[in-house]
Amino acid sequence: MGNKGIFSRRRFFKALGFSAGSAAFVVGPLAKAGAAPGTGGSSLSGSGLAGSSALGSANTPSLAGSASFTPSNIGSSETGWVMGHKGTGPNGAFLAGDLQVVTVTEDSVTISWLTWDAKVSIAERPVGMPTEGTLLVWPEDNPQDTKVVRSEKNTFFHIMTIEGLKPETKYRFSASSHGIEANATHNYFQEKKKEFTTLPRLSGEVLQTVVVANDVHMGEAQDGLWFDGFPPPAVPNPKSAPYPEVCLDAVIKTAEDCGATHLFVNGDVTSEARPAEVRRAKEMLDTFSGTWRVTRGNHDRPHKADDSSGYETASPYGKEHFDPFGDVFEPRQQAWMMDLEPAGVRVIGIDSTELDKSGGRIEPQQFRQIEGFLRRDPNKPTVLMLHHPMTREAGWSNAAGPAFILRDPDLIRLQKMIQAAPGVKLVLAGHTHRAHRDKPDVDTHAVFLETPAAKNWPTGATQLRFYSDGIAVNFRHNMGEEALDWASRTRWTNFGLAPEILLGPTDARNLVVRY
Incomplete structure (x- = not known):
């Protein structure tokens, strides 16, 4: 989600309970x-x-x-x-x-x-x-x-x-x-x-299964803050392991249990890309028995040096920044592509981060990369992942507003690339920590989803099962004693309205995408 200081009138009213489908419209002390x-x-x-x-x-x-x-x-x-x-x-x-x-x-x-x-x-x-x-x-x-x-x-x-x-x-x-x-x-x-x-049954047997998580925030100590101690955050049981580790461990177990060949983390792998956070995230991802890969989220961006975080031990990025995340995971503003076999599907990961901002952008050289990937086989079934949502509807419907998502010229340009590549069937974003199905601004063949966070309510990851004629998309809740304990704590963030804001409708978390 966003950096400290992100706040909006829309989010404030949501916190007060003025949101669609709310079952309780007042927050505060009750007389009885x-x-x-x-x-x-x-x-x-x-x-x-x-x-x-x-x-x-x-x-x-x-x-x-x-x-x-x-x-x-x-x-x-x-x-x-x-x-x-x-x-x-x-x-x-x-x-x-x-x-x-x-x-x-x-x-x-x-x-x-x-x-x-x-x-x-x-x-x-x-x-x-x-x-x-x-x-x-x-x-x-x-x-x-x-x-x-x-x-x-x-x-x-x-x-x-x-x-x-x-x-x-x-x-x-x-x-x-x-x-x-x-x-x-x-x-x-x-x-x-x-x-x-229940969902339709796709044809034949499952060809391959992968799991996609987002917003782990490795190294974070409190959940639910908008800025500087407000609103009151969720804090873990002091006898429990750090909650980002609990949540990532639960995601990895989910991936193992469902037979996933690949685990993807779609941004905000870390809290602030401190070298220790980056190292710990990689250590945990390396315990997964299959193949893993990540995209970069706004929390993973290059940072300026400070007195306590150790950024200066990492490779410099430009004149003022250092990039621990790039040293271990992916270079900034570089896309990657991975073929999934036997599913016959292509996954493209995009870095949508800005320097020193929560919003998103894609720089020209990365657009050229993405275009090159798509032109190789525009009809090949493709899942595209980037941390920032990329539709105008996502901009106006999320509490922090349009500045929080991919900037407008970039989202339209990327949607037009998707339109020209009919094989792109699914676009996944994180960042907002909510389950939401987004309406694109350009007529495409793709489904655009925002997926729930690994680290706060409801806590979990998204399972993709590939068939010959489509993809079954299902949210999977984090399981295990510590994971459920932590989930119950995050239920009370955002003045107790976290589930209303983040859970999303069932069909935004569970659906079939046909080729």
């Missing part, structure tokens, strides 16, 4: 807990400062009782709301909320929800309440064909997958804890329906 308008009997509780961090999922053991995770501050927002349906379990009263349809494929669905202590004071921050979890899924036209999965242990972070579904079929679902349905709080108007439709 009560029913939320339009939630059908939902209850509210204030967020809090201290809390236990019992974690788990259908496939992840609970952290309750773990010696390494003591009661700790899991919230990270100004005083705000916890909203959900109220119930009672063996540990007391809880609120079941934060319902999300995380991943939908042609034959599976992953759904998550969280349960919070209903008795938290409004002067405190949210406390997870471990509960039982049950997920039921059935075809809309055949309720008798119901599939069920239950949590292995009580946990407050429920994330469950049901497989064996039929392609292009509408399903309904029930996600509950101790018989209490979890409330939709983020994609409210979409997820309150408690339904989803």
Whole structure:
């Protein structure tokens, strides 16, 4: 995301809750807990400062009782709301909320929800309440064909997958804890329906799988800052590993588990491209058993020397800057191309960074490189990656405005190159940390996506499965005890509205791109 100091009136109003689909429009101290308008009997509780961090999922053991995770501050927002349906379990009263349809494929669905202590004071921050979890899924036209999965242990972070579904079929679902349905709080108007439709099945077998992550921010110590301590950030459990390492490790595990041959990190590999951050990122990427490659994000740009970061130990870049990132990863403003076999797909990585700015640009010599790559075989299926979003819609719909994305002349020029190369089917960007499908300004054959960050809500990476006739695109949530603990903390950034701003609609994270 952006550098310190990036702020806008649009982002401020979003932080106050004036955003589309918001389930709670007020942030701040509450006089007392009560029913939320339009939630059908939902209850509210204030967020809090201290809390236990019992974690788990259908496939992840609970952290309750773990010696390494003591009661700790899991919230990270100004005083705000916890909203959900109220119930009672063996540990007391809880609120079941934060319902999300995380991943939908042609034959599976992953759904998550969280349960919070209903008795938290409004002067405190949210406390997870471990509960039982049950997920039921059935075809809309055949309720008798119901599939069920239950949590292995009580946990407050429920994330469950049901497989064996039929392609292009509408399903309904029930996600509950101790018989209490979890409330939709983020994609409210979409997820309150408690339904989803599985993706089409592409032809034949999967030819190849890759994973694309972005916005790891290796070396970062606090998440959710816009500038100099504001708003209150998420901070990790002091007994946990640094959260960028936790998140990158989870991404690598996802890539290994799904059989990915390649792992790409599409920018903001580091927090500020300090030499130690660059080295640590490479050390971790080298643990991946396949092939990895990165693009450069604004946080990875060359920096000026300072007293503590060690930039001057790296190669100089121009008269005032040093480039540790370029020494280890990729030279600045240089594109690269990689062929994926047996998928028969080409991946092109682009450096869209400016010096000393959060916005993006592509310099003339790199445009010539990109044009040369595309002209070699304009009809070859191609995935293009750059850190900065590259449509005007992305500029006006992101909270920081058009200056935050690729500059206008460059985005139009690049879109015209894509138009002239009909093999370009998918364009991936990070930077905004959100899931969003962008409308191009030039008529092309490509799908333009902004993909969620590895390091903050919802936390994860994007899986691409290549078939003979297209690409299945699916978001994959970071898993593991520490990863889910960290995700629960980032849920309260942006005054508790991080999920509303960043999660995005299901079909911006799960879709099929046909050749």
